[in-house]
Amino acid sequence: MSSIKIKLKKQDIDKIKEITASFNNEEHELINVLHKCQQHFGYLPAEVQEVISDEMDIPTAKIYGIVTFYSFFTMTPKGKNPISICMGTACYVRGGEKVLDEFKKELGIEAGQTTKDGKFSISSLRCVGACGLAPVVLIGEKTYGRVAPDDVKEILAEYK
Amino acid sequence: MSGYSMHLLVCGGTGCRASHSEEIEFKLRNELEKRNLEDTVKVLSTGCFGFCEKGPIVKVMPDNTFYTGVTPGDAEDIIAEHVVLGRTVSRLIYEDPSSKEKVPDSKKMGFSKKQLRIALRNCGFINPENINEYIAREGYMALGNVITDISPEDATRLVKDSGLRGRGGAGFSTGLKWELTAATPSDEKYVVCNADEGDPGAFMDRSILEGDPHNVLEAMAICGYCIGADKGLIYIRAEYPLAIERLKTAIKQAREYGLLGKNIMGSDFSFDIELKYGAGAFVCGEETALIHSMEGLRGEPSLKPPFPSVKGYNGKPTNVNNVETLANVPIIFLKGADWFSSIGTEKSKGTKVFALAGKINNVGLIEVPMGTTLREVIFEIGGGIKDGKKFKAVQTGGPSGGCLTENHLDTPIDFDNLIEAGSMMGSGGMIVMDEDDCMVSVAKFYLDFTVEESCGKCAPCRIGNKRLYELLDHICSGKGKVEVLDRLRLMSEVIKDTSLCGLGQTSPNPVLSTLDNFYDEYHAHVSDKKCPAGQCKDLMEYFIIEENCVGCTACARVCPVNAITGERKKPHEINQDICIKCGACMEKCKFDAIIIQ
Structure with a gap:
């Protein structure tokens, strides 16, 4: 499943149990459970999925199938400053792809990866709906509008 | 809205929030309190006004003054000038791009004139949290x-x-x-x-x-x-x-x-x-x-x-x-x-909301009666193409729709007309493209999306779209042959006919509509190995125009692969076999001597 192996602490396991219990361990609430767990852990490693599987009595394979189906769920931890570059059509025609390339070049990672020091990760997302500001980049909660490839260095400098 | 003589409506939509509209709201309240005006003037956070291009927006009621591009620093002027002295802050007033006139009343802006807001009737008027x-x-x-x-x-x-x-x-x-x-x-x-x-x-x-x-x-x-x-x-x-x-x-x-x-x-x-x-x-x-x-x-x-x-x-x-x-x-x-049913066309009643975006002056959310033409939407409401460029195509219906051209501009927009023209209404995305956009790349962009979003349940969608994408990628990188164009069409039709759900049944539409409307552009990619719009990197070559080149050597110095040669003060030349098409020389040249073809 994932190359990252972690050991869950007891309090982590308790947290997962608390989440599944809050949805009465009902199978059709699985996606809501995964949302809550991802909110808590930042990602959904195999170990977390295994605990959910035990608690909710759903095969791990099925949970894995769901985690990998939806693009919102991730099995790799994001960087401390997750960078999301909008690749919606409006941003694309206004040069979003060049901005993405510039971030990749500056950080030396591909979309979907995290830098070695854990500071940054890059992902592309589909339309945040701020098309008036295209091309749009999100770093954490902060939105940058009308980003040009030349602005990338300056933006990254804020976080270094 | 009683008890107050004036209301300041601040857009609290995602776009304007991203440009600090919350801070504007806070500052406006602050300025009012400083002048003990908080009981006569009310600051409201509303939903989207639709005019996202010029956000953040602050609208003053009852006089309909529409301030655009407001920053938190402008709050003081809005209160001191407009609220207290009754003078509009003219630097924040929208300027009509064609007539260069300032239009303070939002109802008189070209953006609002042809609109009829039914589904959006309350957006931008009320506080959605109350x-x-x-x-x-x-x-x-x-x-x-x-x-x-x-x-x-x-x-x-x-x-x-x-x-x-x-x-x-x-x-x-x-x-x-x-x-x-x-x-x-x-x-x-x-x-x-x-x-x-x-x-x-x-x-x-x-x-x-x-x-x-x-x-x-x-x-x-x-x-x-x-x-x-x-x-x-x-x-x-x-x-x-x-x-x-x-x-x-x-x-x-x-x-x-x-x-x-x-x-x-x-x-x-x-x-x-x-x-x-x-x-x-x-x-x-x-x-x-x-x-x-x-x-x-x-x-x-x-x-x-x-x-x-x-x-x-x-x-x-x-x-x-x-x-x-x-x-x-x-x-x-x-x-x-x-x-x-009195609004709209014979078979499509009411209005439709469109998200107007891309290479257009007024990006935003608009609502027009069904039957409005694309020309009215793009040139009157949308204010025309950005930077005075030439209109090339408008994409409606997102990844399920198609690209329409100048020939369709006078088509009244409704469900059936759009389908007949080879596109569809879809949810109402409308992306405008200009002469710089390569239609093969646009089709590829949508296929890339479909390939990623295909759920994988049925083979035509899962495998077919992937193959379609690969063909387009070949064309864009100069590896496609003329026969590929027929194969593209055949495969598109098979995917449409045999996919399980709406996603696969419509995913080839961007390919088919661009093939129909921009066949010459596809042909240029496969037969001449040229991208007329100059977007496909692999098909482009950089040239130096002799007359413009003064021989300053700036390009030769910046070239990472030493592909540019020439003597000082004499025209330089680019060796196409070495050039990696990075574009650094063009960026550096101060004399517009380097072009891309």
């Missing part, structure tokens, strides 16, 4: 009338008579859908609001939910009454945190007012609404896939029939409507079916 403001604009009156005075059958007939068709894509009659769900006997039924707006470049549903959430809740309750359901579910994208927050607030307030919950307004009718979160899958906009996702499964579509109106969520009859469709419902009950 139920009283919705009620003040006749909110929940339709629901009250329906449950006390009209039978479910008559109410459904009224929706059918209005001619309202689904705004989510397919354009199915909303009244008929309700009738079908109502006709299926069951102990339990569901009303589902599809707020999984996955179409890249479309943000109308988000803006409605952020700007007027009660409108949607009221419509769902009316639908529940008509079809005999007591439970509503809103399936919303987790990527829309602000819309989720506002919906939660709205549901809570509606419950407190007895407008949701048991025995609404003292009647026998009970109805409540719950939120379900999507997790980023475009295919979940398809109703059967959406239902599976709500059940906690992978969002894979299933064969229809059975339709959700017979067997939907938890196996019970379920009525799925999209956000914009629902936003039209309450006002149809207030103003009547005849009123609604």
Whole structure:
């Protein structure tokens, strides 16, 4: 499943149990459970999925199938400053792809990866709906509008 | 809005929030308090005004002054000048790009003139977090009338008579859908609001939910009454945190007012609404896939029939409507079916909201009567093409739609005309492209999206779209042959005919429509190995124009592969065999001597 192996602490396991219990361990609430767990852990490693599987009595394979189906769920931890570059059509025609390339070049990672020091990760997302500001980049909660490839260095400098 | 002599409406939509509109609000309040004006002037955070291009927006009522591009630093001037002295702050007034005139009154702006706001009628007028403001604009009156005075059958007939068709894509009659769900006997039924707006470049549903959430809740309750359901579910994208927050607030307030919950307004009718979160899958906009996702499964579509109106969520009859469709419902009950059907064209009634974006001057959210032409939308409301460039194409319907050209500009927009022209209404994304956009690359962009979003259940969509993408990629990188164009078309048609759900059945549309309308451009890619728009990197070559080159050597110094040679003060030359087409030389040249072809 994932190359990252972690050991869950007891309090982590308790947290997962608390989440599944809050949805009465009902199978059709699985996606809501995964949302809550991802909110808590930042990602959904195999170990977390295994605990959910035990608690909710759903095969791990099925949970894995769901985690990998939806693009919102991730099995790799994001960087401390997750960078999301909008690749919606409006941003694309206004040069979003060049901005993405510039971030990749500056950080030396591909979309979907995290830098070695854990500071940054890059992902592309589909339309945040701020098309008036295209091309749009999100770093954490902060939105940058009308980003040009030349602005990338300056933006990254804020976080270094 | 009583008790105050003036209102300052600050846009609180996602776009303007990203440009610090919350800080503007805070500063405006601060400035008012400094002058002890907080009891006479009210600052309100509203939903989207639609004019996102020039955000953040502050609108002053009652005089309709529309301030654009406001920064937190402008708050003091707005209060000191406009509120206190009654003088408009002219530097913040919108300037008409063609006449260069300042237009302070929002109603007189080219952007607003041709618009008719029905689904968006409250967006930008009311505070979406306050139920009283919705009620003040006749909110929940339709629901009250329906449950006390009209039978479910008559109410459904009224929706059918209005001619309202689904705004989510397919354009199915909303009244008929309700009738079908109502006709299926069951102990339990569901009303589902599809707020999984996955179409890249479309943000109308988000803006409605952020700007007027009660409108949607009221419509769902009316639908529940008509079809005999007591439970509503809103399936919303987790990527829309602000819309989720506002919906939660709205549901809570509606419950407190007895407008949701048991025995609404003292009647026998009970109805409540719950939120379900999507997790980023475009295919979940398809109703059967959406239902599976709500059940906690992978969002894979299933064969229809059975339709959700017979067997939907938890196996019970379920009525799925999209956000914009629902936003039209309450006002149809207030103003009547005849009123609604008097707007629009013969077969498409009412209005349509479009998210206008791309290479256009006025990016934003607009609502026009069906039958408005593309020319009116793009050149009058949209203010024409950015930077004075030439219009090339407009893409409607997102990844399921097609690219229309200049020849279609005078086509009245409605469901059927767009399909005939080789595109579709879809959810209402409208992306404008100019002469610099390569249509093969645009088709490739959409296919890339489809390939990633295909759920993988049926082979034509899973494998076919991947192959289509590869063919397009070959064409863009100069490896395609002329025969490929026939294969593209053949494969597109097979995918359309054999895919399981709407995603695969429409995914080749961007390819087919660009092949039809821009065949020459495809041909140039495969036969001459040239990209006329100059977008496909692998097909381009950089040249130095001798007459312009002064021999400053700047380009030669910046070239990372030493492909540029020449003596000082004499024209330089680029060796095409070495050039890696990075474009550094062109950026560096101060004499416009380097061109790309």
